[in-house]
Amino acid sequence: MSDFAAAPLAKAEQAAFRVLVVDDDPDMAGFLVRLLLQQGLQAETAADGRSALEKIAAAPPDLVLLDVQMPGPDGFDICRRLKGQEATALLPVVLLTALEDQDSRVRGIEAGADDFLSKPVRREELIARVKTLRRLHETRKELEGRRLAAEVLEKEAIRKAFSRYLSPRLAERVLRDSPRGEDVFRDLSDRAAVVALFADLRGFTRLSETVPVSSIVPMLNEFFTVLTAAVHENEGTVFSMAGDSMLVGFNVPVTQVDAAARAVTTGRAIIQRFGPVAARWQAEHGLSTGIGVGIESGEVVVGNVGAPSFMSYTIIGDPVNVAARLMQRAAPNELLIGPNAALAVNSMLARSAPLERRAVELKGKAEPVEVVSLKIAPAGGRR
Amino acid sequence: MSEPITVVVAKDLEDLVPTFMKNRGKELETLRAALNAGDVEQLRQLGHRMRGVGTSYGFEKVSVLGKQIEDGAGAGDRAGLAARIVEYSDYLARVKIVYE
Numbered sequence: 001m002s003d004f005a006a007a008p009l010a011k012a013e014q015a016a017f018r019v020l021v022v023d024d025d026p027d028m029a030g031f032l033v034r035l036l037l038q039q040g041l042q043a044e045t046a047a048d049g050r051s052a053l054e055k056i057a058a059a060p061p062d063l064v065l066l067d068v069q070m071p072g073p074d075g076f077d078i079c080r081r082l083k084g085q086e087a088t089a090l091l092p093v094v095l096l097t098a099l100e101d102q103d104s105r106v107r108g109i110e111a112g113a114d115d116f117l118s119k120p121v122r123r124e125e126l127i128a129r130v131k132t133l134r135r136l137h138e139t140r141k142e143l144e145g146r147r148l149a150a151e152v153l154e155k156e157a158i159r160k161a162f163s164r165y166l167s168p169r170l171a172e173r174v175l176r177d178s179p180r181g182e183d184v185f186r187d188l189s190d191r192a193a194v195v196a197l198f199a200d201l202r203g204f205t206r207l208s209e210t211v212p213v214s215s216i217v218p219m220l221n222e223f224f225t226v227l228t229a230a231v232h233e234n235e236g237t238v239f240s241m242a243g244d245s246m247l248v249g250f251n252v253p254v255t256q257v258d259a260a261a262r263a264v265t266t267g268r269a270i271i272q273r274f275g276p277v278a279a280r281w282q283a284e285h286g287l288s289t290g291i292g293v294g295i296e297s298g299e300v301v302v303g304n305v306g307a308p309s310f311m312s313y314t315i316i317g318d319p320v321n322v323a324a325r326l327m328q329r330a331a332p333n334e335l336l337i338g339p340n341a342a343l344a345v346n347s348m349l350a351r352s353a354p355l356e357r358r359a360v361e362l363k364g365k366a367e368p369v370e371v372v373s374l375k376i377a378p379a380g381g382r383r
Numbered sequence: 384m385s386e387p388i389t390v391v392v393a394k395d396l397e398d399l400v401p402t403f404m405k406n407r408g409k410e411l412e413t414l415r416a417a418l419n420a421g422d423v424e425q426l427r428q429l430g431h432r433m434r435g436v437g438t439s440y441g442f443e444k445v446s447v448l449g450k451q452i453e454d455g456a457g458a459g460d461r462a463g464l465a466a467r468i469v470e471y472s473d474y475l476a477r478v479k480i481v482y483e
Contacts, residue, residue: 027403027436038395120434120446121435
């Protein structure tokens, strides 16, 4: 019936605050848009409830001026829908009602309206209300921004803490499942079935006596870098690096049904990848090095151990001790797998060659322990 | 000819007013048609719209007549509605706009 009295979409040059005017009367919509533009705001119009919802979904404005009486979904319906959806619940909505229409105001409050504007519209009232809501909206946005920034910082701190132990991929998974890590490290101590892997550098004591002191730390760092890369690829958790040895756990802190297989694969990868480094060190310093690995599985205590000022997330128990002693007994570039871990990877070991089963005496064990020995050829052909 | 009725409208609305007045003319025709058809709901809606938009632009009489038409439709006062529509027609014919 009517011609449109104003441009449907108009932008003020420096405005960032966007207002959607929803009114089926083009004269009223044009009037409101004109006043908003004069205040340096952006303004857009929608002639009915349906197109208003579409425009809000496509590009949520900062404020909605909403007429109550419209064809299709009326102002109350629109307001209720906006306030009922998480994405638009905080979007300020001002209902346009007749001054004396108290029933509409009550219905508007029930629908969640933030404010009301009387029709006929007085420009001073419109400007005052929009200014107030803009200030509130910007304060709310700023607070939300600060909250998000704090959340990002907190998550980053947790990620850094995790990265001391976990592979980046595993850390991402843990944070995805439990954004604050509370489910993973909730209990200070817990019993869990894990697979422990110990690895240490053979020949390093002699090497450290012959190479310049300034070279020792870079060489150790190179050694641990090779080990850590292999551990992270198999999603193991590094519990400690001490001297020239490393303790790694699998099936902790998250479940890994193939934990023993991951440990054996990691042990192989460690020895193989260290081959080129060992070859270079031999060429440079004339001394032979290799890696001994011990693996065993079983129940351990997992927890944060230490003094309040210095705590370590670690695993303690017989399988850890057995893995450590197997590592000590292992020859350079040998994997010694304890009986429990070997049982778990029986079929995997059956395909491994060369493989040797033997009984070894371990400190603290009354009887010899049946272990599986895997001799691994380092990359580059040395054994 | 009857005396003109002067209405002062804000200067910054000057470019919107021709369309506004054109729409009032169309509105008058629709009011007459709705009255002839006995469509009180449309009369009520049109009155409601007139009430909201009139004074916003500076045309207080449009809002006053709008409220009377809205109320008359609610009360089913056909004679009163007919009188208000005649009054609206007379107003639109006599209105003279001054921009300040």
